Amino acid sequence: MKIGIFYRTDYINAATQVYENLKSHVEVVFFKDSSEKVFVENGIDVAISVGGDGTVLRALKKVRCPVIGIKAGRLGFFSGYLVNEIDRLIEDLRTWNFTEDRRWTLRIESEDNQYFAINDAVLQKDVDQKIADFVVSMKDGTFYYHADGIVVSTPTGSSAYSLALGGPIMLPNVEAFEITPIAPQFLATRSLVIPSSERINVNASDPVNLVVDGDIVERTKSICVRKCTKNIVLLRPKGYDFSTSIKEKIGYGKMFLKNGIE
Amino acid sequence: MKIGIFYRTDYINAATQVYENLKSHVEVVFFKDSSEKVFVENGIDVAISVGGDGTVLRALKKVRCPVIGIKAGRLGFFSGYLVNEIDRLIEDLRTWNFTEDRRWTLRIESEDNQYFAINDAVLQKDVDQKIADFVVSMKDGTFYYHADGIVVSTPTGSSAYSLALGGPIMLPNVEAFEITPIAPQFLATRSLVIPSSERINVNASDPVNLVVDGDIVERTKSICVRKCTKNIVLLRPKGYDFSTSIKEKIGYGKMFLKNGIE
Numbered sequence A, B: 001m002k003i004g005i006f007y008r009t010d011y012i013n014a015a016t017q018v019y020e021n022l023k024s025h026v027e028v029v030f031f032k033d034s035s036e037k038v039f040v041e042n043g044i045d046v047a048i049s050v051g052g053d054g055t056v057l058r059a060l061k062k063v064r065c066p067v068i069g070i071k072a073g074r075l076g077f078f079s080g081y082l083v084n085e086i087d088r089l090i091e092d093l094r095t096w097n098f099t100e101d102r103r104w105t106l107r108i109e110s111e112d113n114q115y116f117a118i119n120d121a122v123l124q125k126d127v128d129q130k131i132a133d134f135v136v137s138m139k140d141g142t143f144y145y146h147a148d149g150i151v152v153s154t155p156t157g158s159s160a161y162s163l164a165l166g167g168p169i170m171l172p173n174v175e176a177f178e179i180t181p182i183a184p185q186f187l188a189t190r191s192l193v194i195p196s197s198e199r200i201n202v203n204a205s206d207p208v209n210l211v212v213d214g215d216i217v218e219r220t221k222s223i224c225v226r227k228c229t230k231n232i233v234l235l236r237p238k239g240y241d242f243s244t245s246i247k248e249k250i251g252y253g254k255m256f257l258k259n260g261i262e
Helices: A009-022 A053-060 A083-095 A243-249 B011-020 B055-060 B083-095 B242-250
Strands: A001-008 A027-033 A044-052 A066-072 A099-110 A114-117 A120-124 A132-138 A141-147 A149-153 A175-182 A192-195 A200-212 A217-239 B002-007 B027-033 B047-051 B067-071 B096-107 B114-117 B120-124 B132-138 B139-149 B151-152 B176-182 B192-195 B200-212 B213-237
Touching: A001 A053, A009 A027, A009 A044, A044 A053, A053 A066, A053 A083, A053 A114, A053 A217, A066 A083, A066 B213, A099 A120, A099 A141, A099 A175, A114 A120, A120 A217, A132 A149, A132 B139, A141 A149, A141 A175, A141 B242, A149 A200, A175 B151, A217 B011, A243 B139, B002 B011, B002 B055, B011 B047, B047 B055, B055 B067, B055 B213, B067 B083, B096 B120, B114 B120, B114 B200, B114 B213, B120 B213, B132 B151, B139 B176
Parallel strands: A001 A027, A001 A044, A044 A066, A066 A217, B002 B027, B002 B047, B047 B067, B067 B213
Antiparallel strands: A099 A114, A099 A217, A120 A149, A120 A200, A132 A141, A132 A200, A149 A175, A175 A192, A200 A217, B096 B114, B096 B213, B120 B151, B120 B200, B132 B139, B132 B200, B151 B176, B176 B192, B200 B213
């Protein structure tokens, strides 16, 4: 089996430890800083990310194969193994004992460019810019917001920025987008849930930042967002599913004991 | 064409006016108080409801045919005509000039009974009862809430009780349930959005009220909720769709002018 490792630079020690452990069991084709601009067309069976959820996101966008997330500290939404669980990972790789967690993604078109997102596409004004008018239009209707920005997210992104803005938690296999305004005027704070078959146009009254999965990519007045044909695949240890990760990460829907949460 | 009229008793004057106007254009088979316990198997092409959204809900459950809602005052989520728009309604009936608004529904099983809901199924403690533990389980995971109750709603119900509890607005054609806890402990206030293909079990630590579309139907400790094979059909005037109704009713996503909402 051939693997590649992407790491976040401040996880270099943990990443080196992972590399040293793995190389006697599998062929490690590369060991790269995840901020490097590369795309690995083929040549590996699985990519391993050592870092946080952001590192996994970056790894997912650099490969066509499945990704396994390894994290120091606490588990993330995308990571399934802790740095000190390498023995378990080696055993799971040997027997290919994973849960395949397949997620659908977004395709975003601005006036001049095209992007691919796993979590979300955000149109957001600069801090020193005045509040903008946003028009969100689709086959099912048109909605207007006077706000700092608009987030269009996948179910995967529902536990990211949308959640921080008050949005619901969507299970990954829901076929719907979530649209959440950032700091809207006139109490229009609720999220809208829209079928994934829709094509969503967002138009701003002034040029604002387009932020794709957390990275500012350009300034624009309009984007069109729809479901992308590309799915991404995370490999997780058996038993660590989405419902477990939201309980672990944010304590949502956790078991309670007589005197509090377990 | 054969129609039947259901009215809310405090709308009797408006309803009589509707009846008097319609009877010279169509055959009015019945004129009934909507609180009457009846089911009209067949014999009418369309049922007309005169009252609020609750009257439309009740009418939808008493017939197999489409329903048209007429309202005094402001339009509701389910009504498309005002009492003073009878001439337009007569013309629309004559030319069958409607938008068909088809909604999917819930099937609810308690230990002993079975129900059908358009908006929601709610398990909710009495005011003088202590907070209960709720376990919500499905194929995709199990979630625990220490709360006053749990609401399982359709997209149609997302603009009803769920909205009042902080839930998102779902477009009617989204294939997902929404689960929203009522006054949960430990900050677990967010709604969960779940594919409509799921079968959702809700278990309470003590017997609580089961409320179906706003009516208390029994006390129970557990229910199973899934998508029902029955769709309901509302007829609305052309141009009055769901996005228009949420702008009219709650001002969400309304057009803004320079100095405020239009």
